[in-house]
Amino acid sequence: AIGGATERGPRRGRVRVAAVLLVTAALASASVPWRLRGAESAPPIHDVTTDTDDPPRFGALRGRRPGATTPVDYPGPAVAAQQRLGYPHIAPLPLAVAPRVALARAETAVRALGWTIAAVDTAAGRVEATDRTTWFGPHGDVVVRVSPAGRGSRVDVRSLSRVGGGDVGANAARIRKFMDRIQQS
Secondary structure: OOOHHHHHHHHHHHHHOOOOOOOOHHHHHHHHHHHHHHHHHOOOOOEEEOOOOOOOOOOOOOOOOOOOOOOOOOOHHHHHHHHHHHOOOOOOEEOOOOHHHHHHHHHHHHOOOOEEEEEEEEEOEEEEEEEOOOOOOEEEEEEEEEEEOOOEEEEEEEEEEEOOOOOOHHHHHHHHHHHHHHOOO
């Protein structure tokens, strides 16, 4: 009886390990088709902005992007053209509030999304932050610019991956999440 009990313990451990490995493999493989679909439909860019003519500029994060292989300067008209084709819905957000109120809402939205704030520059109407995508994903740097527009404000956002190549839609999704959140605050 004692010999049977000791053999059952290690066998149960192996079964548990096998079950954990199977569940992990299933979860990992479930994300592959989603990523491939995104890769097929997303333009091969890593810098997305609501204002392709005058994209928000990074200030505080300019020299603080460890491991970045992408420059903070906007890549220009070729990327803007690809973005307009791939993400025609990415556009500035008009808000019917004063710029200082819009900037406070932008900061609140950034904090609610769990992004790490690098700087809030009230004089420039700018919030800069870093987002780390789920689990082991790369960092994405974000700059939000709030400017006066008529009796309200205009909010522009730029999201830049630290690693070049196609982002599989991550930057556009980050901007959409932010825009949804700022409208809720």
